[in-house]
Amino acid sequence: DGGITQSPKYLFRKEGQNVTLSCEQNLNHDAMYWYRQDPGQGLRLIYYSQIVNDFQKGDIAEGYSVSREKKESFPLTVTSAQKNPTAFYLCASSITQGPYNEQFFGPGTRLTVL
Amino acid sequence: QKEVEQDPGPLSVPEGAIVSLNCTYSNSAFQYFMWYRQYSRKGPELLMYTYSSGNKEDGRFTAQVDKSSKYISLFIRDSQPSDSATYLCAMSQTNDYKLSFGAGTTVTVRA
Numbered sequence: 459d460g461g462i463t464q465s466p467k468y469l470f471r472k473e474g475q476n477v478t479l480s481c482e483q484n485l486n487h488d489a490m491y492w493y494r495q496d497p498g499q500g501l502r503l504i505y506y507s508q509i510v511n512d513f514q515k516g517d518i519a520e521g522y523s524v525s526r527e528k529k530e531s532f533p534l535t536v537t538s539a540q541k542n543p544t545a546f547y548l549c550a551s552s553i554t555q556g557p558y559n560e561q562f563f564g565p566g567t568r569l570t571v572l
Numbered sequence: 573q574k575e576v577e578q579d580p581g582p583l584s585v586p587e588g589a590i591v592s593l594n595c596t597y598s599n600s601a602f603q604y605f606m607w608y609r610q611y612s613r614k615g616p617e618l619l620m621y622t623y624s625s626g627n628k629e630d631g632r633f634t635a636q637v638d639k640s641s642k643y644i645s646l647f648i649r650d651s652q653p654s655d656s657a658t659y660l661c662a663m664s665q666t667n668d669y670k671l672s673f674g675a676g677t678t679v680t681v682r683a
């Protein structure tokens with residue numbers, strides 16, 4: 459059963475701590491993405507990766523870091539430099555061939571800073 | 573000004589009503605237009621996509637694109653309580669892996 463998994467579903471962080479959100483896909487997609495969703499603001503792109511060992515900053519990359527060591531995995535680290543990290547984080551993947559980009563999303567991780 | 577504008581609502585309609593959702597955009601290079609549906613505390617899922625201008629129908633759902641006005645719409649006929657969700661418009665240029673999303677409109681269909 460193909461899809462995208464994210465863990466944990468809920469995550470609580472104290473101020474000053476780094477946390478890592480997991481994203482795994484078994485769709486054999488080359489491209490993977492991280493978005494942040496806040497109420498009334500839609501989805502904002504944090505980072506994306508089109509191939510293993512390569513990734514690009516999105517619109518709001520400051521305070522975040524990623525790695526892409528395996529095709530299936532694209533973890534996101536929220537560092538202490540991110541001033542307002544409380545949000546819903548969504549991971550997505552897509553193929554890289556074809557004229558348009560249908561992205562498949564995971565169930566999300568809700569991060570709360572205490 | 574945001575690249576894609578979408579009224580966040582919320583929108584509440586009685587069961588059986590027609591739901592009308594829309595987005596405007598500023599980038600004339602957008603060629604692919606998508607609607608995603610997102611249930612509460614879940615990830616979005618693609619509902620429909622349209623290339624360039626025109627209409628596309630899929631069951632109770634109709635998507636319209638008017639590139640001359642930079643305006644897209646989604647209509648839901650005979651709405652059901654199961655249609656209660658947030659609907660996000662998204663768009664991209666040809667062969668571009670980046671999607672630009674609207675803020676999402678939250679719809680509630682009352683039984």
